[in-house]
Amino acid sequence: MPGRDRHLNWHDDAVTSSDGSPPQPPPPPHRAPRSQPARPANQDALAAVELLEAVREDLAAVSLPLALPGVAQSRTEVRNSVAQLEDYILPRYRSLDAPLLAVVGGSTGAGKSTLVNALVGHPVTRSGAIRPTTRQPILLHHPADAGWFEGQRVLPTLSRIRGTLSTEPLPASRAGATPDAEAISSLVLVADPSVPQGIALLDAPDVDSISDDNRRLAGQLLAAADLWVFVTTANRYADAVPWKLLLNASSRDIMVAVVLDRVPAEAEAEVSADLRGLLQKEGLGEARLFVVRETDLDGLGMLPPDSVQPLQVWLRDLAADAAGRSEIARRTLNGTVKALAAKVSAVAAAVREQERAAASLRADAEGAYRDAAARILDATKDGALLRGEVLARWQDFVGTGEFFRALEQNIGRLRDRLGAFFRGEPTPAVRVEVAIETGLQAVILDEAANAGEDTDQRWRSDPAGRALLAADDLSGTAPGFADAAAAEIRAWQAGLLELIRTEGQGKRTQARWLSFGINGLGAALMIVVFSMTAGLTGLEIGVAGGTAVVGQRLLEAVFGEDAVRRLAQTARDDLHARCRLLLAAEQRKFLDRLPPGGTDASHTLADYSSNLARLAERT
Template sequence: MTAPDAAAEPAAALVAALVALQRRVAAIPFDLATVEQADRRQLRDRVAGDLAGHIARIRDIDAPLLVVLGGVTGAGKSTFLNTMVGRDVVATGPVRPTTYAPTLVCHPTDADWFTSDRVMAELSRVETDSDVRDVGPTGAAVLRLLRSGTLPPGLALVDAPDVDSVASANRELADQLLDAADLWLWFTTGGKYADEDSMRYLRRARTRRTSLAVVLTLVHRIDLPEVRADFIGKLADEGLPDARLFTIHVTAIRAGRLPVGVGDELRSWLRRLADPEARRAHRNQTLQGGLDAVPDDIGQLIDAVGDELHQARRLMADVDHAYNRAEEDFAASLADGMPLRGEVVDRWDRFVGGSRVLKLTEAATGQARAWIRGLLANAGIGDERRLEQQVRVEVAGTVTATASQLSDLAATTVVDAWSATPAGRSLTAREPGLGHRSSGFDERITGAVRDWQQHVATLVASVGAERRSQARVVSGVVSLAATSAILLAMAHAGITGAEAGIAAAAGAANQGLLVKLLGEANLRKLVSDARTDLLQRFNDLLADERRRFIAVVAEVAPDPGHLDELADAGEALVAVRGG
């Protein structure tokens, strides 16, 4: 998979593939507030920055070599940079941290390479020739640029914050700078060279095949042979047997610099890196190692996006479960009967069963026709008319209350389920109103039930118009008494589509009236149609309620297309490299 040399690769195609991949990576939002959100955004930013660095190395293969002085606290990075420049340009001393804003030093003729955002684009530039004693933590997002004729053209040195700094922002900045480096100049001490913080970074350099040199400092002369040998052994154990190792023994620091003659071997080696062939070799090693690491990086991002999609779908599953259950419960309430007020049901049963309605309906004589018409169809007078209206109001109120309660229960169920995950808690915190039905639900359900009652009346009228004998005679009754009887029975009695019957709770008299007025077959169809219509109206309203949750998840859920786009862009890079 590894190409022998960057120059041998089709540079234009390689850059195009990297640019496309970098764009895909940078576009991943990771907006879902998972436990891993911060780490995933950090991974995204690192990979996007790495890809930008690879693009810059290919486009500018002859640019000055960017050497980042990284390492542990107190190892002497700033002191060595001052020594290379020949004056005190960065702070040194016992107070930690000494480095907040990283300083880049280069020859004046090379400055244009670093004043733009070609590399380390996330850091703003500040050019200064003064010392840095007054720069504090607020300078963490700033790259200080210093031009110095004491460095050879073709070489740029960056003093990075400590990787084990007490300030987390400094540690993150150190990682960014090391990722941008063409070569790591790693500083560690006689007391820390075997520490996990130090070895972890050296493993990272090995894994990514980053060009690397190591500087071991603060070792007493008498201990130097033993400590050096031990460190070489540990480097070999970590797969770095060929790492270039320099040592600087314990010595007095004057004016922030090493004494004359101390560290000369390292300084001479760095100056030789300014040679075009040398810097090409180191840059190409780092480039190829970085490119080889890209598929693994993209794989991690794909896994992260996939997991975020899974978590978003789990949140949606919570919504579906709660609102599907609400639909089922509403249907069950129609089958089992809603809690209508007993006095209304009793009055209606007495009216239907205790009066002459059924007897006269059964007889269907001329006298019956006149009596029924006078008893039930008179729209202006009578307790019966008021009772019919009371039944409609009672049914409407009960159905509306049941629907509202179930909508509230569904919303509460979702919020309770979401509270078990950081992502869900974040969404409910952003939208505190999600825990109950929406503000307009009551008005919408009231209108829906009113429209449903009118629909039932229309169904009853259409059935009555088709009936012969008794039903034709009492067609005026159908739109009033029969409609009320059906509404009451559906809400309280539990009519089932299979039986088209009315449970005993509503009274046999009510059932008998409906059968006599409409016919059993017609009643079966009418009840089924009315039930289906009411369920659909309720489910439509629940769909609006459900969409509130869908919308908040959609705002933060990743685009499923990102997975394919990332995979395709990663495969395109591999193909360009001949893998």
């Protein structure tokens, strides 16, 4: 990479499409626009690409909405995995013969930009004391390799900006993009014949930058690298942040070259030996180590040419060896896919925990409202609803104690007496219905409120449920529930009257009863529905029991014993079904906050993990 007296001119316009239209802001990573290069020819490669595309699509759809321990890290892992599939794995799988992408990365102030300038022999990227210096990543490639990078083959979420070279000299402190440039979502492409064909250099932002965006971008670029040129210094080589990324590179089996920059001559042997020991200890013993001694820069801010010659030769040799480049690409690709398999497995476990947590919260809500439905059911069959207003209105309807004696003495005389009663007194029957509606509504409202409070307490005792509820108070009942309950009760009563009307159609001898006593018979049937007296004590048993007998004897006189039993059961079943529907609608205020279930996403991701591991073994 001989030195050249060139300077880089920057165009603010991004690389445009064939019709000259301006670029659009990049969409989110999992929806990034992608060029469609030719698919691999052989069937195994086609199957591999289909698997990877399916993994990318399903990973991008993963939602981890519940606030479980470690979920923030899992969400980051999902985003990073999707980005790496789009930025590196799929592009490299589709084109193993593409130039290698060597990302130059490292700590703040390590001298990455100065090193890149030295490798090409002239200032192309800005270096200096201002931090962060590199905001926009700069990709240097041989002019013949331009087609590999101008499209969206790699790093598809970054728009392209084309930089051009000129013969006007410019110092490194003024080269490249301005230090206050904010467009870190773009990739600057520079075609330079000083870069050997078959390899590209990418000057990345600092991995420990004070800018969150810069750090994220640096991580994204390193994840897209075929090989990593890690730049550190004699007094920074043991920093934790870059070592974390080095270990990540080791897990991917990526080729790493470590550049130990600004090394005082007297400390070179000691520092180099210590760094080699650290690399060996962390499984990076195969990493190439290049030392750049501490030296003065020239007037353009350039290192002496011979200071980076060993690294230049190494990169040139890699570029010249097509088979070697392919081997490096395959090695990194295999390692990356293998690491992805482990990440997908971890995501599958995180999704499984989300599914379990959601199921537990769902069970809490459904259990509370199921218990409420059971309590309402008990209240409708233990005689409790025959107290108070309902009992008083029914007694007004059927008359005094003499009425009961007449009933016991002569059921035939009762028919005549009740017939006259129904014809002349329809209003008391309606009063019975209203009293039943009011009493039943009170029971339903009370139990629904208990279920809401119970569910709210259970969810707030769980971190995930507490986060879903936030500051919202869902205890009690939702607005409009009282009206919905009243409407449902009235609908039940109307259905009950329709049952009586339908049952009486074939009974000609009872035509006049049905004509004049539908509401009365309906009130009697409602009383029978609530006639079990298990919940009553003392005098109430006798009163409620007599009350139920009146209704039952009356209905049996009209319809027969079997028909009354069937009508009562049908009415009771209808009431309970309506109550369950009411409570099911009420519990939606909790369940609607849960993520949708039934996708079996954890099993799908676990299968992907196994398939990716097998793919890495045979690639």
